[in-house]
Amino acid sequence: MxxxxxxxxxxxxxxxxxxxxxxxxxxxxxxxxxxxxxxxxxxxxxxxxxxxxxxxxxxxxxxxxxxxxxxxxxxxxxxxxxxxxxxxxxxxxxxxxKGDSPIFIVERVLGLRPIEDASTDFKGVRDYLAAYSGYDENGEAMLEFSCGISGVTDEFVDKTAKAGLGAMGAEFYKVEHLGPGHWLLHFWKTEPKNPLDDAIEIKASDLSDWDGKTVTYGLTEAGEPAKLSYAQTSGIVVGGVPGAGKSAGATLLTLPLLASPKASVAIFDGKGGMDWHWAEKAASLYNNDCDLDLPTATEQLEQLAQRCVDDLKSHPWSDSDPDFWHAGATALHPFHLVVIDERQTLFDVTGRSKEDKALVERCKRAVATIVRKGRSAGWCVMLLTQKPTADSIPTNIRDNCVVRFALRVTTREAAEAVLGSIPDGDPRPTEIPAPRRGGAVVQGEDGHTVAVRFAYLPVTEAARALESSTLETVVHGLEE
Known part of the structure; x- marks a missing residue:
């Protein structure tokens, strides 16, 4: 027993x-x-x-x-x-x-308050919010993460997310910056299909009337409609190598305004070609002789700049409110967009005579005036170039442009000429594949970039849209 x-x-x-x-x-x-x-x-x-x-x-x-x-x-x-x-x-x-709970995923993958014997660099304080969705049928898991802990920066999150691939059983990851101290981490077991790799072709009937603020121009990498708000925007920069899709992108950004009585669009085509011929009749001012007649272009820009200043001083849209966007664009007081294509024609002084150099400086001052003062006056300048350099895009103008599009470029210097400094982990225009015509990264006011792709609308379709008396509501892809 x-x-x-x-x-x-x-x-x-x-x-x-x-x-x-x-x-x-x-x-x-x-x-x-x-x-x-x-x-x-x-x-x-x-x-x-x-x-x-x-x-x-x-x-x-x-x-x-x-x-x-x-x-x-x-x-x-x-x-x-x-x-x-x-x-x-x-x-x-x-x-x-609890290995699949948001708390433990944050602790194990991002290293915040892990289970250990000693206090961490973060003092063992759980000062964050997290939401986690496990792997779906597409092999993607997502961790949304908000944190106010000092030291948890974009670089920290990107580095720890990369180091946490093994912990997640994943092969690929992406960190999406949603706002200050707010990130969305994507993990994939296999390489995900990028929605921007598929071309986006639309027709004139796919366009909607301009609502006075927002233009839908394509898709984001997340598969969402890519939109540009002109409200409170006084400067837009668009740059990329020839053939990257700059002109097609500019078509989508300007066509809704050209077709609307709520907007007045002035176009300066520095190439002197036919790229903007489709918009000539709808534009309030059309100049494609900038390269041959610099004095006229200079005078026109200065006149536009003076009108912007006058609007800012008198705010004719309201007796009491000096901000144009509080009242919004109307046919009586339209939003003013000044498009300058191949801006180096007006800004670059290389090989210029003394007289022309003086005219170039006047052009720069006029454009800088609109960019600096136009936000509250309902004025905006869109600058486009196929030669992104510091000479073609003066930094004092670029830095005041809150929206910047960089299509594919081949050098870091060209990317920074359009966007300025790019935070680590953000999409870069040098990484855009050559076949992705119309692919770009757009930088907003927070300094972070988002990968997008412009839809393609043939200029013949654009001209047809301007001839139509009405534009149908967007369907199919751009607003779904």
């Missing part, structure tokens, strides 16, 4: 030992080495203490004293808690059971 009792004790201890190690059956890269060591030490220590009590019943008093001593010492040396029965094992077990 004693032998049977002994065998039952041994079986009970071995059974408990086996059960305590079951959570290790699916250990992956999700679990760091320190967690693994703590779990093993705690499980072994727990098994040893239980075995001592089972085989030496009178040892309970001695065990209680040793536990008390270890508990007191662990105040100074937290690692001693691993030797207490069940202590670290239960904490680690909770970690394993």
């Amino acid at each position: 004693d032998i049977l009792y002994l065998l039952l004790k041994i079986a009970a201890v071995l059974g408990m030992f086996t059960l305590m190690f079951l959570p290790l059956a699916k250990v992956t890269a999700w679990d760091d080495d320190s967690w693994y060591v703590r779990f093993v030490v705690s499980a072994l220590a727990t098994t040893a203490w239980v075995a001592l009590l089972v085989f030496v019943p009178g040892a309970i008093i001695a065990c209680a004293v040793v536990w008390g001593v270890l508990l007191l010492l662990s105040v100074r040396h937290p690692s001693l808690r691993n030797l207490l029965p069940f202590w670290r094992w239960l904490l680690s077990l909770r970690h394993r059971i």
Whole structure:
């Protein structure tokens, strides 16, 4: 009978030992080495203490004293808690059971308040909100994360998300900046299909009347409609190498305004070609002789700049409110857009005579005046170029343009000439594949870039849209 009792004790201890190690059956890269060591030490220590009590019943008093001593010492040396029965094992077990919860994904992938023996650099404070959706049928998991902890920057999130690929069982990731201290992390088990790789072709019937503020021009990388709001926007920069789709993009950005009585569009075509011929009849001012007649272009720009200043001073749309956008664009007081294509024709002084250099400086001052003062007056300048350089895009003008589109470029210098500095981890125009005609990255007021692709509308369709008396509501792709 004693032998049977002994065998039952041994079986009970071995059974408990086996059960305590079951959570290790699916250990992956999700679990760091320190967690693994703590779990093993705690499980072994727990098994040893239980075995001592089972085989030496009178040892309970001695065990209680040793536990008390270890508990007191662990105040100074937290690692001693691993030797207490069940202590670290239960904490680690909770970690394993809740492995798919937003809290534990943030802790394990981003390293905020991980389960460990010492305080972290973040002082063990859980000062964040998180929402997690597991892998769907497309093999994508998403973690939305808001954090106010000092030190959790864009660079930190991108670095830790990349390091957390193994923990997520993923091969690819993307960090989407949603706002200050707010990110959306995407993880994919296999390389995802990029919706921007498919060309977006539309017809004139796919366009809607301009609502006085927003233009829909294509798609974002998330598959959402890409929109530009002219409200409170006084400067737009568009640049890219020849053939990248700049003219097609500019068509989508300007056509709704050209077709609307709520907008007045002045066009300066520095190339002197036929790229903007489709818009000539609808434009309030059309000049495609800038390269041949710089004095006339200079005078026209200065006249527009003076009108902008006059509007700002008198605000004719309201006797009491100096902000154009509070009243909004109307046929009586339209929004004014000045388009300058191939801006280097008006801005670059290379090889110019002394007289022409003086005219170029006057052009720069006129454009800078509209960009600086036009926001509240309902004026905006759109600058386009196929040669993104510091000479063709003066930094004092570019830096005051809150919206900047960079289509494909081949050098970092060209990208920065359009966008300025690009935060780490953001999409870059040098990464746009050559076949993705119309692909671009757009930079907003927060300094971050978003990958987009312009839809393609043939200029014949654009001309037909301007001849129509009405434009149908957008369907199909752009507003769905």
